[in-house]
Amino acid sequence: MLIPCLYDIFRVIFQAVGGRQASMERKLAAILSADVVGYSRLMGADEDATLEALRSHREIIDALIGAHRGRVFNSAGDSVVAEFPSAVEASLCAVQIQQDMAQRNELVPLDKQLQFRIGIHIGDVVSEGGNLFGDGVNIADRVQKLAAAGGICVSRNVYDQLTSKVSFKLESMGEHRVKNIASPISVYRVLVGDASKPRPITSRLYALARRSSRVAAIGAVLLAVISSLAFWQWQRSGPARDGFPSVAVLAFQNFSGDPGLDSYGRVIAEDLTTAMSRFPDITVLSQNSSFGFDATDVSPGQDLKVDYIVEGSVQKKGSGLAINAQLTDVSTDAHVWAERYDGREASDLQDGAIGRIANALASEGGAIRRYEYKRTEGKDKTDFSEYDYFLSGHEIFARFASIEEHDRAGAIWREGLEKFPTSGLLRVSLAWYHFFRPWNFNTDKRAADYRRAGELAREALAEQNTSPRVQWSGRKLMAYIHWLEGNFERAVADAEAAVALAPYDADTLSFLSRVQAASGNTTRALEWVQESVRIEPTVQRTTRILAWIYYLTGEYEKSVEAAKKTSGTEPPVR
Template sequence: MAQEAIKLRVERRLAAILAADVVGYSRLMGADEEGTLAQLKAHRRELIDPKIREHRGRIVKTTGDGMLVEFVSPVEAVRCAVEIQRGMVTRNSDVPRDKRITFRVGINLGDVIAERGDLFGDGVNVAARLETLAEPGGVAISRMVRDSIRDRLPLTFADAGEHGVKNIARPVRVYALTAAAVEALPEMQLLQSSQGIRHRRIAGIPVMAIAALANLIIVAGGFWWLRASDVPPSQAFVSAIAQKAGPAALMTAVAPSVALAKLAEHTAPRMSIVVLPFTNLSGDPNLEYFADGFTDDLTTDLSRISGSFVIARTTASTYKGKATLSANEIASELGVRYVLEGGIQKAANHIRVNAQLIDGETGAHLWAERYDRDSADFLQLQDEITNQIANALNLTLIQSESDRSWRDHPSNPDAVDFTLRGNALITQNPDPKMCVDARRLFEKAIELDPKNVDAFVGLAWTYADEWGEGWNSGIDDFEMRKRIDSALTSALAINPGSAFAYHVKSEAFAYDDSRNWRGELVKAIDAAEVALALNPNRATTHAWLGRLYAKVGHPERTAPLIEQAMRLSPRDPNIRSWLYMLGMSQL
């Protein structure tokens, strides 16, 4: 009975773990015990603890010469670590070299076990190992952390190779920021990826022009901008924009797709890919949802490739049925190197898939395969295709606690089918009836397979949509929040690395914002940061997090997030609202 009680108190979660240690602590204490302790206490009181609070960290435990700190967001963990290390450079400037206190810092993002306020597990062990590999005065991070902060922070972490970790089978890829790089940073700079409003240009258009346009829209009541329709604005509205904001803003207002096409002019990342909608070869239009679901899951799975840049589903879907465009033309429009296309046929309990990977520059077919599988192997088939693409491009799949190991259990093909049907409904601008219909499908999926993570997240999503849109007639706020929390808790208990679960969790916190404005928005930001850490290729999460930062008074963090959303999904139906947010962040 006692063992059962202890088991109930154990909680697993994903966290960014920072481990720090004083270099040469024994030597310092041996030379001047009282002076060393006094210095260490002053550093904690005046620099370290305030920085941890500022970046919403929690000190898990301290030792005489080190500490373990938990952060919800890897971005905040790295910001905190680098700002502390930069602060120590200043504080040590007048201290004799042999008396200086210098830290090593390691940061990992991984699964941890929380029990009675302490943390255990591989996520902690890897952070501790990274700390020993860091240069004195520097910071070492894991690949999961590096992928989370890339394009988010103006820091250059060098690849330090793979290193073994005790009791962990796979080696860990380490990235290091040297002490010299830390020292070269401006003193106590707030780390952000923007370089100042005055010098920024978005898709070739000055941001201040977009800001002027946003201001004009507010004054003129130009709500056309916020709709994802193709209906053009009135001539009077166009003329007003031309006079007030100039030709660049006019181009953006009248034809945002023209301005956004400039995003494709960037040099394509090495692993940049678009998954075109797989063709439904079944001859039954009612099975379109199955082909679309397969495409969506493949898009998500390709994000597991380290360093990948995967165009969002919402943009890829705009090419559905456009056979006249070649793979080269699509790759050029989107600024990617590779195009994955294919078809899928479903009959009874059998699936046949044709897939081919095309070089977007040469049009060469790099890899092609046909698969014949039982319906029960649906998820494993997606993994197999993802692995073969990675092998074809000589890339490495991310292997960590956040990968989809929850798939190892036998899946029920009918449960998978119900989940795909539910997702097909909830992704198409749902109305109250669609929400209810999708919920029933997700509930059926859970009845058949109680370990179906996607079904639990989909269920939470239906409630979050109802709550956010004000459709929850007959269900009070407390009960609605309870249902969302229950579904997400179930999903994350099965797979702590579900990026979409954290995205939905963030939206739920934001909707709860009307009752606890500041506190709930901070939680919403934390959850969205985790979602981005788990899947840096989700355009809607970038845009959502940008919106949240703008709402809490950090517009300088909004612009780079919106830019990345537009880069990942340049033909997104929400592109006008994203541009609006981008402009508003600069006012």
């Protein structure tokens, strides 16, 4: 009995070993290895800030890797290791990473900057279960440790592949002996300063492999850092513009390797164009105009004469798909925003991503508006346009910080209205200022402020040829004014008109669902809240409103459950 038993044991062992070998694959790959210089020191000084900065930087790095057809296969702590199909792709990606990181660090104190060093090597690797092992990976790590902060080093194998194929120069650092590698390695330093900054559009697109947080919670600090420098460049070279911005949506590229998804990216762009065109604060170029361009064109934004370009890609992620999207400022090539949306079914992913991308970009709190705020920084008020006054006041107004700050926003709009007395935009903005004084800050002149808000809104709407922005904003406000006045029929009519002007705006649907509920239209109110959640699940007031609607309909258990989900740290009601 002993011999058969041993035979069975050995048979199982050999089958296991043979199966493991069958799952392993040897191949040649370009490996990029990156980590943060002085990471332990930064963590010791301010752990929370360092982790937040690292998360924000990693989002862009992962996006650039994906845009250059790379794949992150290992990341622990502050390190990133990725494979690429070629040395050229890996090197171009590395240069863009360092250029972007340098731009982000411009306004960050030196002792708080996260600076990456990057090493690249081409070599033989073993692939198993999605991970890579072997000397190819190890040498990339050793080469990376020879790079300076913010620098890039490559091995001789990579150097040979880059000759005459890239715009930047490389400088020999000689041979180096490194840990656990028998032979010396010839290392070259990439002179990043010699590399012309690639246009985001021509570099295949920064399809963003972005994360779990939504745009409303994206780092306002990160955007401020990016856009401050970009705005300085815009002031020097950007075209003058006195009104709301224009946007073109390019067909999303298929990076999945599946020809069956070639039309999927175009359909996404078509739906996104439709959704964004229904936001009143931007002008979106028609599909017929923008779809003749894609991310491989040299300067589609300039050719299309728009202020921003939205582009993206479709990629396979395991058994599912990922839609990557990004927003670029045409005049500066600055990357304003990017995000990744994952899903298993193509149709469900498309349906969910469109509304969220549109809201992330085009809503009142979206990336375009936050980036536009920088237009007025450092600008003399004597040169302010009507739009500049609007932006300057709205940046303060949107914070809901304090009554003092709120009054400061109102003063800016009041000053602008004196300079532009026929401005419906400034008039309706000032109306909102008066409305929120009692609504959010419980001021002692509630009746006077609400009355003045109604007067200003009515005046703005009564003007001829009012813009969609003024119509939408005015109707939205008048829905509440009529509600407060007890005129529920008019309140509902204005609410319906405002939603018709911005049907994809999750905030508008949520905000005005209160009017429907207060008017007794609880079914319609519930429809709007649920649609708001479907489009953008992170609109915070929705759980509070749901609790109220369920209470009104007698569904008390649902009301309690919704109330339990309401955050105690939600922003002021608006």
